[in-house]
Amino acid sequence: MFFGSESKLDLAQALYALGGVQFGDFDLGPTAGRSPIYINPRVLISDPAVLRQIARLIHQEIQADQVRRKPRLASFGAVAGVPMGGLHIATAYALVSDTPLLYVRPDGSHPEIEGRVVPGQTVLVIDDLMTGGTSILTTARTLEKAGLIVRDAIVLIDREQGGVARLHEHGYRVMPILGLRMMITYYHESGMIDTADYQKVIDYLDSTSGRHRG
Known part of the structure; x- marks a missing residue:
């Protein structure tokens, strides 16, 4: 599966086609509570062509x-993937852009950061x-x-439930x-999808935007 023009909607199409979007009644834990939609971007790694195109899209x-005259993102010398889902995306981007890669170990063991750390x-x-x-x-x-x-972070998919605003409060910009x-x-x-599923998700987002802190 290839993106036609490496657009954002091509990404949405690929995610849906790979089974990464499900509708129903899901318990997403304390972070998002019960949700009528479940997003699983990790299915994207099952198609190397899609993963490569995602990296190009980010690039x-x-x-x-x-x-831009006033870029939103600061210049950077390395990228770091959030464990574990973000690590796959960051690795693909690092290969496409020739950017050094770091990642934080999720188990808290030492060293906490893998890769060459340059203070x-x-x-x-x-x-x-x-x-x-x-x-x-x-x-x-x-x-x-x-x-x-x-200073900055890039997220492939934002559930739009307060993350951008929260990180901004802590001094980080998110794109x-x-x-x-x-x-x-x-x-x-x-x-x-039908109108019923669409409306359930829109109502859910309207009721939860900015509330979650996970």
């Missing part, structure tokens, strides 16, 4: 940002899915504890590649 978004170096954090931003925040703080600088509202609207307008 295009970063390059487009860097040529004072700015690191861009990459994750696959964000709800309230806790995973990105934890990764950023671990990197900073090692003397690295973190989502794709938001859940855009995804669900695309699926509905393309006839991939």
Whole structure:
């Protein structure tokens, strides 16, 4: 499966086709509670062509940002994947862009960070899915504890439930590649889901946006 033009909606289509979007009644734990939609971006790694195109899409978004008069993202010398889902995306991006890669070990063992740590170096954090931003925040703080600088993060899919605002409060900027509202609207307008599922998700987002802190 290949993206036609490496667009954000191509990503939404690929995720749906690979079974990464499910509708029903899901208990997502304390972070998001009960939800009518479950997003699993980790299925994307099952198709190497899709994973490669995702990396190119992220690279295009970063390059487009860097040529702006006022870029949203600070210049960076390395990327760090949030364990574990973000690590796959960050690895693919590192290979496409020739950018050094780091990752924080999820088990808390030592060394906490794998890869070449250069104190004072700015690191861009990459994750696959964000709800309230806790995973990105934890990764950023671990990197900073090692003397690295973190200003920004990129998330492949934002569930739009307070993560961007929360991380901003802590001094980090987040650039989502794709938001859940855009995804669900695309699926509905393309006839991939019915109006009932679409409305359930929209109502859920309207009732939970900004509330979750996970």
